[in-house]
Amino acid sequence: MSAELICVIVLGLMFVIGTWRDINMGLLGFVAAAGVGGLVLHQAPEEFLAGFPVDLFLALVGLTYLFGFAQNNGVIEVIVHWCVRLVGGRTSLMPWIFFALTAILIALGALFAVAIIAPLALSFARKHRINQFMVGLLVVHGALAGAFSPISVYGIFINDYLAKNGLTPTPLSLFLAPLIFNLIFALVVYFVLHRRPGLRAEADDALSAETKSPDSGSPEIQSPGTGNSAVKTDTVRLTRSQVPTLIGLIAMALSVLIFSWDVGIVTITIAIVLTFINPAAGKAAMTKVSWSVVILITGVLTYISVLQAAGTVEWVSAGISAIGIPLLAALLLFYMSGLISALASSLAIIGVVIALAVPFLESGDVHVGGFVAALAIAATIVDISPFSTNGAMLLANVHSTIRDRYYKQMIGYAGLMCLIGPGLAWVVAAVPTMLTT
Template structure:
């Protein structure tokens, strides 16, 4: 068996074992990277370690550490209350407030925006008799809508990777394509899961801001006004967005620096913010990306690309890649899957038979729209915030919705972005 075939077989085994045994995929991928790299691909330890994405790791640590302060000191609660005041307490607007909030957070770098917003959105839905599935889906699709902004982890990773391969990429279509796709899905979810029934209902915005809310849950912790600490935190979030867009400074370094400032000002919150960093997710993403480097060195990229090219129908080939990415992402890391799929498609795209920009947008949608699955990170975060009494029913409903999306989503992404580009 050649090194290329072996590396692909090992990748398949990693996915199967990780999902069936609930083992962190990154641990298996890192271990496999050294085993396959040193044993079959003829790489040195330094060569394998060179594939570890230190820049992505720094971004993830910096962003989650910084946003940990905003989550714990009430800044996010204040933003939610301010949003409800902006719409004058209209309950029908609440799902869209959370949709926009999640999209905004992830678009400026908060990779775990769902983890930040879901603990606010799901209790809010339960408290005000909003369908919890509808609210959870609005949060997830909001995150997916903003996930590919030029300064987000997803957007910067894909753009940087394609530029490194000397392939054309335009950050604007990569951002607007997934945004429009998920916005349309958000409208459909809102309409068919009870959004119209919320029209005419209102919330006491003063009670919401003070935390004195009716219902069966514990009172919310939203501050009555924006204090100095919260104002500084909000300024830090805005500063991150400005510096990331207007300068060449590394987003991770900027976020970590702002987080360090917060830690100096509020040492008591520093430990909670650091504990909130999801090291397991960091390991998962970095492990997968390290193994991608081994795949490339072993020749797997060229091997698969040649197989795809031999199909003789470029549109069919990319449709298969979209479904492969979508089905796998439903139970695994979307960012890792996108990395694998883009790496596999690079030689194929270099031939020019398919638009790299259209393919990347379609792949981005296909690999992320399935993140509503309860087995994916975002879906699991939503499910985790549902009260235990409702969790089994919510799980079944999420699983049913995810099944529909897995079957239809990648095909619709291909039909929306790739087919028109190929016919033009």
């Protein structure tokens, strides 16, 4: 058996075992890199570990560390409250506030923006009898809309990978295509569902208790209302402990966007300053570092480096090119990405597909920017699936009395996205650029 085929079989086993037994695929990637690199390619440890992405590791740790402060000390909740006041307390506009907040947070590097906003959004929807499924979908689509900004985890990952492989990144198209695509989907969802009562928590006592005792930091609700009612809010001001965190977030965004400083070093530096100011807060924020995601991405990329050394990337790409029709090959890759991503990590599948498509992209038959933007959409539009990270975080915050029904609706919507999402991404983002190549 050839080394190339062994690498592909091991990669497939990683996805199957990781999904079936809920094992972090990054850990499997490190083991696979050692096994294939050491036993098949006869590499020394420093060789099969050479693909470990140090810069991306720093970015992931720094971003999740910094946002740990904001999540723990209530800065995010204060910002949500300000947004409620900004729209004059009109509940009909609040689903779009949650959409925008999730998009902005993840665009700035808050990888688990859905986990931050979903509890606030679903609690608000319950209290005001707003369609909870619609609100949940807008939160997830908001996350996907902002996920590929140049300073987000997704954006940094893809743009750096393209640059390191000699391909020209197109950060603006990578950011805008998913943003516009998900905004359109969110609009469709809103106009179809916002007038329907949707799922409501059937435990009246639980709802009454929530109305009397709102979540800490969330808008203060005086009385239940309809989707068009106004919300009375109490004045919320930043505390002394929250001010440095807010300044740190603003400084991070400005230094990276305006001065193009390294996001990993910047976020870690700001987090250290905040820890110096409040050591207890720093210790608590360190527990928010998304080590599972860090391990996932770095482990998969380490194994991808071994794939490249074995010649597997060129081998698979040659098979793709043998189809003879670049548009058809791209469509097959997009549907493969969407289906696998519904059950596994979007970042992992994006990394694998881009790696396999690099020689395919280098041929010039496919426009890099259009292909990558469409791939980003195809691999993430299915993230409402309860088996994906975003979908699971959303479902975890649904009231227990409606969770089963909510789960079934999520499955239905995820199935619809698997069916039409990759194809639409192919038509809208990939086909026009490929036809002009």
